[in-house]
Amino acid sequence: MAMPSALRAWRAARVTPLGELHTPPRMTAALLRLTVQVVLVASLWRGLYAATGTTAGLDREQAVTYAVLAVLATRVRELDQYSGRDTVLQHMHFGTIVYWYLRPLPPQRYYALRALGEQIYGFAWAIVGYAVCVAAGVVQPPKSAAVAGVFMVSLLLGQWVLYYIMLAIDQLCFFTLRNGAAMLILIFAQNLLSGVYAPLWFFPDWFITLSSFLPFQATLSVPLSLHVGRIQLSDAGTQLAIQAAWVVVLALLTRLVWRRAALRVISQGG
Amino acid sequence: MSGSIEVRGLSRTFHTTVRRPGFLGAVRSLVNPERVAKHAVTDISFEVQPGELLALLGPNGAGKSTTIKMLTGILTPTAGEARVVGTVPYEERERNARNIGAVFGQRTQLWWDLPVRESFAILRDIYDVPADEHASRLREFDDLLDLSSFWDTRVRHLSLGQRVRSDLAAALLHDPPVVFLDEPTIGMDVVVKEQVREFLRYQVEERGRTVLLTTHDMTEVERLAERVVLINHGRLVLDGTLDEIRRKFGSTWQVRATLADGHAPVEPWPGVVLVRRDGPQVVFGPDGPAAPTVHQALKQVIERYEVTDIALDEAELEDVMRAAYVQAGDMAADMAGDVAGDVAAQAPARTQGG
Ligand SMILES: Nc1ncnc2c1ncn2[C@@H]1O[C@H](COP(=O)(O)OP(=O)(O)OP(=O)(O)O)[C@@H](O)[C@H]1O
Ligand SMILES: [Mg+2]
Numbered sequence: 001m002a003m004p005s006a007l008r009a010w011r012a013a014r015v016t017p018l019g020e021l022h023t024p025p026r027m028t029a030a031l032l033r034l035t036v037q038v039v040l041v042a043s044l045w046r047g048l049y050a051a052t053g054t055t056a057g058l059d060r061e062q063a064v065t066y067a068v069l070a071v072l073a074t075r076v077r078e079l080d081q082y083s084g085r086d087t088v089l090q091h092m093h094f095g096t097i098v099y100w101y102l103r104p105l106p107p108q109r110y111y112a113l114r115a116l117g118e119q120i121y122g123f124a125w126a127i128v129g130y131a132v133c134v135a136a137g138v139v140q141p142p143k144s145a146a147v148a149g150v151f152m153v154s155l156l157l158g159q160w161v162l163y164y165i166m167l168a169i170d171q172l173c174f175f176t177l178r179n180g181a182a183m184l185i186l187i188f189a190q191n192l193l194s195g196v197y198a199p200l201w202f203f204p205d206w207f208i209t210l211s212s213f214l215p216f217q218a219t220l221s222v223p224l225s226l227h228v229g230r231i232q233l234s235d236a237g238t239q240l241a242i243q244a245a246w247v248v249v250l251a252l253l254t255r256l257v258w259r260r261a262a263l264r265v266i267s268q269g270g
Numbered sequence: 271m272s273g274s275i276e277v278r279g280l281s282r283t284f285h286t287t288v289r290r291p292g293f294l295g296a297v298r299s300l301v302n303p304e305r306v307a308k309h310a311v312t313d314i315s316f317e318v319q320p321g322e323l324l325a326l327l328g329p330n331g332a333g334k335s336t337t338i339k340m341l342t343g344i345l346t347p348t349a350g351e352a353r354v355v356g357t358v359p360y361e362e363r364e365r366n367a368r369n370i371g372a373v374f375g376q377r378t379q380l381w382w383d384l385p386v387r388e389s390f391a392i393l394r395d396i397y398d399v400p401a402d403e404h405a406s407r408l409r410e411f412d413d414l415l416d417l418s419s420f421w422d423t424r425v426r427h428l429s430l431g432q433r434v435r436s437d438l439a440a441a442l443l444h445d446p447p448v449v450f451l452d453e454p455t456i457g458m459d460v461v462v463k464e465q466v467r468e469f470l471r472y473q474v475e476e477r478g479r480t481v482l483l484t485t486h487d488m489t490e491v492e493r494l495a496e497r498v499v500l501i502n503h504g505r506l507v508l509d510g511t512l513d514e515i516r517r518k519f520g521s522t523w524q525v526r527a528t529l530a531d532g533h534a535p536v537e538p539w540p541g542v543v544l545v546r547r548d549g550p551q552v553v554f555g556p557d558g559p560a561a562p563t564v565h566q567a568l569k570q571v572i573e574r575y576e577v578t579d580i581a582l583d584e585a586e587l588e589d590v591m592r593a594a595y596v597q598a599g600d601m602a603a604d605m606a607g608d609v610a611g612d613v614a615a616q617a618p619a620r621t622q623g624g
Contacts, residue, residue, distance in 0.1 A: 011395040019383030022424060085382040085426075099379035101344045104367045105396045266346050266360060 009105045013117030016086070020121065034075060034129060041067045042138050056201035062228040063199065065140045069224050070196045072129045076122035076159065086114075088170040089183070101265055108258045111170075115163055142227055150236045154223035157243035162219040164250035165190060171254060174261035195221035201230060215246040274448050274480035275318040275341065279350035282311040282336050282504075310336040312504045313350065320447070321478040323470070325485065325495035329595045333504040334484040335374075338452050341482070342372050354448055368397070371441035375453040378425065378437050386421040386428070386436045390443060397444035404443065411439040414469045431462035438466065442473065448480045449473070455487060467493050488587040500594060508594070512587070513563060519594035523564035525554045525571050528579040536575070542567055550578075 020027060045067045049060035058066065088111075091097040100107040133139040142148040169186050176182075191197055193216035200208055200221050211217050222239050225231040231239060287303045290296065311333040318324045326334050339345035341352055343359035343366045352359060359366040380389040394404045412418045415435045420428060428436065434454060441449065451470075455463045467490060473479045485491060491498060491512070498515060500508040508515060524545065529536075532550035541561040546553040554571060556562070562570065564584045571580065 008395040008398055012392055015381055015384070015392060018388055019381065022383060022385065022388075094377060095374070096377045096379065098339075098342075098344050098374065098377070099372075101363060102342055102367055102370075102372055102379075103396055104364050104398075106364065110396075266344055268345075 013113045016118045017121035037071045061140050066199050066224050066228050072126045075125045088173040092173050151227045154226050158219045158223045161246045167254050171257045174264050194219040218243045218246045274320045276353045278315050280314045280347050281349040283348045284308045314506045316499050323474045323481040325483050325491045325498045328501040332501045338450050370448045371446040372450040373437050373441045373454045375456045380425045382426050431458045451483045524583040525567050526581045527577045530576040530578050
């Protein structure tokens with residue numbers, strides 16, 4: 001007999017946004033941090049460009065736009081899951097992971113739904129931030145409607161890749177409980193290699209080559225470079241294809257790990 | 271014979287790596303890990319009928335939680351079979367999930383940052399419970415567990431008792447016919463414990479749910495369970511009623527009587543010994559495994575002698591269980607005797623570390 005499908009299970013997507021809405025101080029803090037970060041990053045890059053015209057193929061406006069967009073984009077998936085005791089690491093630690101396996105909603109789908117809710121919520125923040133920054137002249141809007149369209153597609157694919165990278169990091173928790181340090185290193189690598197700290201264009205050539213073999217730059221560097229025009233529209237097709245390829249590769253990989261994770265839980269009993 | 275829960279020959283062995291002490295030991299463990307097999311549950315069989323509440327008892331480390339994990343589908347047995355409402359839980363986890371509710375002691379399934387009611391609503395969506403059904407069930411649970419006094423509070427701010435009551439409600443929101451409770455009342459005060467017992471009694475008697483409960487609280491067992499399954503060292507040592515356990519292990523009752531005739535001859539009878547005699551004061555105690563229960567003995571004394579006063583000292587269930595755990599430990603050790611040799615000898619290929 002086929003399982004009656006849980007038609008409304010998608011509503012589990014609201015878990016993290018609801019948690020945020022029920023904690024106004026956290027939202028105020030996020031707003032404050034975002035504002036400070038945008039102001040600091042914008043003035044930092046303006047300062048850096050005080051004496052030069054174009055470096056690493058980016059002029060001042062492009063660099064500032066890139067840096068501010070990077071700050072806004074990190075907002076999309078930077079929710080305080082830790083204080084909500086809702087990270088996989090914590091669920092493994094407290095043993096509450098067993099409940100993920102006791103529901104008619106498979107853990108991988110629950111995880112995906114929750115992440116989706118989180119990303120949509122974060123996206124709402126980023127869009128408002130974007131509108132404010134464009135209005136204030138901090139961020140230059142895309143040069144054309146075509147660029148804007150390609151940017152949207154690339155951003156979507158980038159978030160998708162980011163989802164799988166975060167998932168892979170979380171999946172590590174199923175196999176080692178002491179991966180707090182590994183997690184911090186990976187998050188640093190993710191931020192560095194995706195171009196959050198500084199556009200990858202500023203790094204040495206070997207670094208750029210190395211990075212091109214890793215999925216990280218597909219998350220942010222590619223869409224933001226498209227937005228500011230550092231990657232031309234004519235090259236966009238290749239970049240989008242690479243992003244899509246990472247989505248497929250990481251999807252298959254994490255799917256495999258989910259299966260091993262389930263085995264891990266049902267052989268250890270959580 | 272098809273109860274709600276059927277367990278046949280269920281066994282579970284864990285393979286762990288032993289960590290040797292000291293620095294050299296740690297290095298040796300890395301290079302040449304020593305693996306041991308731990309038989310957490312061995313060849314357990316029992317059945318629970320629909321609408322029955324069964325207490326699974328045993329000392330710490332007996333294998334109770336391991337058994338419950340296999341029945342909820344989050345642990346696969348190494349041998350034997352289990353069926354819950356006709357489903358093999360560890361093979362069809364999702365289908366099983368709709369049939370069962372589970373509470374694991376101090377682990378909560380609620381969302382820490384959300385008010386209790388929001389957690390309930392998310393579970394309603396996950397289990398696809400119709401809104402009106404959800405609302406009426408919440409009302410019912412509220413009547414018994416007094417949830418509404420705190421259900422708008424975020425879970426992180428709940429007291430332990432409030433949280434466990436919420437967890438109980440959460441586990442039953444989708445109306446599961448079978449409920450597993452692993453030490454649900456751990457750390458609760460007496461008032462909340464009584465409230466929870468009342469709730470469980472209602473769920474069993476009025477709603478016809480099947481409940482499998484583990485607890486170390488003997489008052490709870492006394493108030494709730496007619497039948498208990500006693501396990502020790504992973505083996506089933508007794509499956510019966512509380513009275514049977516009392517008869518078997520509760521050898522500490524005394525019946526104190528004052529005889530009308532202080533010189534009347536007093537003889538022991540099968541199952542009963544004369545512990546003490548001091549003129550008209552006589553004290554009887556149980557003798558051997560065929561001893562009557564204290565209430566039967568009381569009746570027998572009254573039938574045999576003319577008494578002016580009679581009183582009884584019954585062993586507390588707690589004392590009975592202490593005796594049972596000690597003796598059951600010996601029994602389990604005897605049963606394991608034939609296979610004891612292979613415990614350390616096995617060197618399985620797969621390891622499961624931490
Ligand atoms: N994942 C595991 N790996 C290795 N050994 C385990 C594992 N889980 C349980 N055990 C062992 O199996 C035995 C039974 O454990 P279990 O948790 O079932 O006991 P219990 O009856 O629930 O005890 P308690 O009353 O203390 O909760 C214990 O000796 C325990 O150390
Ligand atoms: Mg236990």
